[in-house]
Structure formats: C-alpha cells, structure tokens
Amino acid sequence: NAGVTQTPKFRILKIGQSMTLQCTQDMNHNYMYWYRQDPGMGLKLIYYSVGAGITDKGEVPNGYNVSRSTTEDFPLRLELAAPSQTSVYFCASSYGTGFSYTFGSGTRLTVV
C-alpha cells in the first residue's frame, strides 16, 4: 500500500517554463488536495477536488491548473513558471469531512 505518491521529488525550472507535478493515491479517497509550503508560512491550499471531474480553487490558485480525470490521479500544472512559485508542494488525500489527510512526501521546486 503506497499511500500518496508524488513525482518528481526535486525540480529546477527556468522562468517561463511549464511543468506538471504528478500525484497518485491508492487508498480510493475521493478528496484530494494540493498545498504549497513556504518557510515559516505554513501550508496554503492551491486547489482541491472532491471527486473525479470536480475541482475547485483554494487560497492561492493563481499560476496553477489542475485536472481530475480519475479517482487516483490529481496532477498540478504550472504554466509560465515564476520565482514566486519556488516552494515545496504537497499533495494529500482523504475520505472527507472529519477524516485526516494522508500526505505525499513533497516536490521541492525551484524557479530560477
């Protein structure tokens, strides 16, 4: 049972490049989330999904896009990378209200 798997673990992007952060879970969770974590700033919600085909914006969605074509996968797309997107990105999943999240191990992204 792998839980939540994120790839890649590390990536360096140049300003203006695009990339997709991959996230997959094998727990049959309907709810999935993308957070970013900056030093001393806590976790901020980027996008979330309550099921396949349903996505919604979180607290800091600008510069990102998501899709949810299957229950298992929730990729995060960065278009036109900017230095402000340098951060650690965490994907998480849960059964829903009242249930804890299971987090992936994170993707450390640097935009130069």
Place this chain on the structure above:
Amino acid sequence: EDQVTQSPEALRLQEGESSSLNCSYTVSGLRGLFWYRQDPGKGPEFLFTLYSAGEEKEKERLKATLTKKESFLHITAPKPEDSATYLCAVQAGETSGSRLTFGEGTQLTVNP
C-alpha cells in the same frame, strides 16, 4: 475566515523536560482539529483528531486537548526523536471540500 495561530514558533527543550504547544483557532462550526508532525524533508504525518471541547487523546509521550478556542499538545518527558515541526489544522463546517486550514507550526528541538 478560518484562522489558526500556533505558539511558540520554536521551542527548545532538554530531554525529559515536559512542555506544551498551543494552537488557537477561529472557525465557524468546527468539524475537527488535527495535529500533524512534520520531519525535515518529509510530508506531514497525522497524529490526532479532536472533534469537541473537552476531548483528549494520547499517543506515547503526546497528549492533545481541545477547548472551544484552543488546543494544546502536551509533551511529557520528551526524547530527541520527538524533535520535529508540529502542525495544527482546523476543518470547519462552513467550508466546502473538507479543506484544512493550517497554522504555521511549532518547531520543537529536544536536546539530549
């Protein structure tokens, strides 16, 4: 808007020196308060969920308590392996998608 404030930002203890971490929150209709542990370079790991004022949960040297305005994470006779960042998060009944709002964390260091 849901708000979570953790204090102190950092705490340094000697092995065996008990202490408490604080999490103050403002939410509309609390559905759950969550504690996570995060080790450097890793994703947050679930510790406890508390659902109503007066509830307490324990795990090894950790005990979490909840009032209507705050939660405490008590650490009894800590060991160096308890060193980590401890995150508090709330889930409110008014928000969709079962989203969690996180505090900025308390970085705990336990010296041998």
